[in-house]
Amino acid sequence: MHQPVITGTGVFTPQNVITNAELVEAFNAYADLFNAENAEAIAAGEVQAKDHSSVEFILKASGIEQRFVMDKDGVLDPTRMYPRLRQRSDDEPGIMAEIALDACHKALAMAGRTGEEVDLVICAASNMERAYPAIAIEIQKLLGAGGFAFDMNVACSSATFGIQAAADMIRTGSVRRALVVNPEITSGHLEWRDRDCHFIFGDVATATLIERREDAPHGFLIRSTRCATEFSNNIRNNNGFLRRTRPDGVADRRDMQFMQEGRKVFKEVMPMVAKHIHEHLSETGVKPDDLHRLWLHQANKTMNDFLGKKVLGRDPEPDEQPNILQDYANTSSAGSIIAFAKYSDDFQPGEIGLICSFGAGYSVGSVVVERI
Numbered sequence: 467m468h469q470p471v472i473t474g475t476g477v478f479t480p481q482n483v484i485t486n487a488e489l490v491e492a493f494n495a496y497a498d499l500f501n502a503e504n505a506e507a508i509a510a511g512e513v514q515a516k517d518h519s520s521v522e523f524i525l526k527a528s529g530i531e532q533r534f535v536m537d538k539d540g541v542l543d544p545t546r547m548y549p550r551l552r553q554r555s556d557d558e559p560g561i562m563a564e565i566a567l568d569a570c571h572k573a574l575a576m577a578g579r580t581g582e583e584v585d586l587v588i589c590a591a592s593n594m595e596r597a598y599p600a601i602a603i604e605i606q607k608l609l610g611a612g613g614f615a616f617d618m619n620v621a622c623s624s625a626t627f628g629i630q631a632a633a634d635m636i637r638t639g640s641v642r643r644a645l646v647v648n649p650e651i652t653s654g655h656l657e658w659r660d661r662d663c664h665f666i667f668g669d670v671a672t673a674t675l676i677e678r679r680e681d682a683p684h685g686f687l688i689r690s691t692r693c694a695t696e697f698s699n700n701i702r703n704n705n706g707f708l709r710r711t712r713p714d715g716v717a718d719r720r721d722m723q724f725m726q727e728g729r730k731v732f733k734e735v736m737p738m739v740a741k742h743i744h745e746h747l748s749e750t751g752v753k754p755d756d757l758h759r760l761w762l763h764q765a766n767k768t769m770n771d772f773l774g775k776k777v778l779g780r781d782p783e784p785d786e787q788p789n790i791l792q793d794y795a796n797t798s799s800a801g802s803i804i805a806f807a808k809y810s811d812d813f814q815p816g817e818i819g820l821i822c823s824f825g826a827g828y829s830v831g832s833v834v835v836e837r838i
């Protein structure tokens with residue numbers, strides 16, 4: 467069996483930033499327009515008026531201060547409230563492949579490798595811009611990589627599930643060098659017109675290069691991985707290929723975008739993740755005190771504070787559990803990888819950390835790594 471080692475990570479960050487203040491201003495303008503247009507129905511009690519959003523609420527409920535997006539104007543246009551992205555021809559790279567490629571090149575550069583040396587590409591994300599051909603195969607071609615490629619979707623847990631799949635294939639020898647890439651254009655499936663969730667997500671792409679230990683003088687040895695799922699409707703998106711077959715066809719329905727029962731998610735996912743991490747550490751022979759750092763899924767600051775305390779049995783020091791969600795918001799599967807990419811340089815050989823993501827499904831994935 468080969469040992470898998472993470473030798474490179476890359477982060478693509480879009481150029482456009484939306485601050486909470488800009489977001490709330492646009493939402494409130496949209497709400498005012500909606501309320502004016504529906505004044506009669508609201509007065510008759512047939513339609514519910516839209517309440518204003520607030521910067522104070524967003525920061526307190528989530529810890530998010532801003533988010534990056536692929537298109538800012540469409541999202542902040544009160545008569546539109548979703549991104550405006552150029553239609554590309556089938557002969558040019560798709561937008562997911564384009565941002566994935568940037569992250570992949572950064573991960574390859576960090577490891578001193580080229581795309582031709584890669585023989586597995588997994589595109590793991592919470593939504594794909596088309597059904598087929600796989601985005602991963604397009605990325606494989608753009609990289610000049612060999613071997614094979616495939617897409618997978620486990621929502622916010624896609625990155626860790628992808629790392630487990632790639633690590634297992636490296637262990638058994640079926641591949642030599644894998645890129646797991648997470649292009650997350652969450653702005654496309656966020657409902658920007660719903661104040662309960664309009665602040666949650668941001669866009670980004672991350673990539674993780676995994677090689678055999680014999681090829682990797684430095685990096686993070688993947689000591690073990692653990693994935694688990696348990697069905698829940700509390701985070702759900704009903705958009706899909708059968709949409710036009712339904713009685714109301716392609717109607718602009720609320721459930722065509724991200725929906726969640728936020729409080730239930732909080733209550734149900736936290737114990738599931740805490741138990742999962744404890745069991746994973748125990749199976750791996752790692753004690754919580756051995757952990758030098760946690761790189762957690764970046765959905766919500768209170769969630770991360772809760773988990774850090776549950777896992778370590780005390781309040782974590784800031785550098786033991788770094789957050790990036792204040793700058794990036796929730797970037798679905800990419801969040802824990804951004805945290806890992808930005809806060810792992812200082813690790814010394816022998817030091818151990820844990821990457822963990824969780825979310826829709828429900829799903830939870832964890833990766834125990836050791837600096838070599």
Ligand code: COA
Nearest residue numbers: 518519520523527528622661662728729731732765766825
């Ligand atoms: N601005 C102002 N007030 C708002 C608001 C906004 N943007 N959004 C909601 N509110 C109001 C609600 O209407 C509610 O008012 P009420 O008490 O009069 O009914 C109040 O603020 C509390 O809303 P609630 O939705 O219960 O807030 P919360 O404290 O539970 O926080 C989440 C909401 C989503 C941040 C929180 O539930 C959470 O973090 N859940 C975890 C799930 C998650 O992050 N999932 C992402 C995918 S993994």
